[in-house]
Amino acid sequence: MKRSIFCGLLAAMLMSTPAQAAQIEQTERAERSVIVQVDGHWLDSRGVVRDGVTYVPLGTLLDALGDWTLTWDAGTATAVAVSGDRTLIADPAADTVTLDGASHSAGVSVEQGRTMVPLRLVGELLGATVEWDPYLSGAAVTSPDAAYNAVDYYWLSRIISAESQGEPLEGQIAVGNVVLNRVASDQFPDSIAGVVFDQKYAVQFEPVENGTVYNHPYHLSLEAAERVLEGETTVDGALYFYAPDLSPGTWINANRTYLATIGCHRFYL
Numbered sequence: 001m002k003r004s005i006f007c008g009l010l011a012a013m014l015m016s017t018p019a020q021a022a023q024i025e026q027t028e029r030a031e032r033s034v035i036v037q038v039d040g041h042w043l044d045s046r047g048v049v050r051d052g053v054t055y056v057p058l059g060t061l062l063d064a065l066g067d068w069t070l071t072w073d074a075g076t077a078t079a080v081a082v083s084g085d086r087t088l089i090a091d092p093a094a095d096t097v098t099l100d101g102a103s104h105s106a107g108v109s110v111e112q113g114r115t116m117v118p119l120r121l122v123g124e125l126l127g128a129t130v131e132w133d134p135y136l137s138g139a140a141v142t143s144p145d146a147a148y149n150a151v152d153y154y155w156l157s158r159i160i161s162a163e164s165q166g167e168p169l170e171g172q173i174a175v176g177n178v179v180l181n182r183v184a185s186d187q188f189p190d191s192i193a194g195v196v197f198d199q200k201y202a203v204q205f206e207p208v209e210n211g212t213v214y215n216h217p218y219h220l221s222l223e224a225a226e227r228v229l230e231g232e233t234t235v236d237g238a239l240y241f242y243a244p245d246l247s248p249g250t251w252i253n254a255n256r257t258y259l260a261t262i263g264c265h266r267f268y269l
Contacts, residue, residue, distance in 0.1 A: 136151075
């Protein structure tokens with residue numbers, strides 16, 4: 001009898017394990033923390049994805065987007081942000097975000113003293129462009145006054161830094177030129193991130209393979225990316241480059257036309 005009870009309990013435990021595992025997996029999928037970058041720079045706080053919606057601390061987002069002053073109104077239990085003649089109110093009880101008198105339904109909550117709001121809703125209300133970046137596995141926000149798209153600036157500055165940090169500015173601009181030249185060519189993907197992570201035939205850039213493309217870029221690489229996005233070029237038309245100290249360049253020398261050498265890199269059409 002005792003053996004039967006024991007066996008029954010053991011069977012019940014074994015039967016419940018997959019269900020419990022599935023429940024845990026579902027919970028993990030339903031809520032996870034993600035990087036949020038604004039104009040190429042990470043927010044100080046990570047976002048949280050719940051049921052497909054990315055939430056961020058309101059104060060952190062407003063600090064990145066402009067000159068806003070955020071306070072907590074204890075009387076109405078709402079977060080109130082003011083910038084010039086604009087007012088934004090996040091109401092956790094009503095689940096609304098109100099901008100300049102116009103209310104919008106939103107999942108608003110207070111967590112660890114911070115007012116959490118939906119990133120896309122609030123960002124777009126304030127004139128920003130919000131998009132999901134699959135290569136970052138996070139959200140990218142381009143502020144209303146930004147000179148460059150946040151995703152473009154983010155990945156261009158990082159591939160320049162990973163490929164050519166320590167090189168002169170001219171050489172770093174040249175690496176960025178190759179990326180944009182590929183975007184313009186019908187032989188390659190039509191976006192900066194698409195070119196950086198292109199694997200149609202093979203990984204195109206070693207930093208993608210070794211992971212250094214995910215490192216924060218050096219200051220000079222940020223400047224190089226800005227200059228490239230503004231149209232500056234040092235290797236007009238170049239689609240390929242390599243570093244002779246690191247690679248024999250057998251294929252590129254046999255198949256492409258040499259253009260120039262800048263720093264440690266040789267560039268080809």
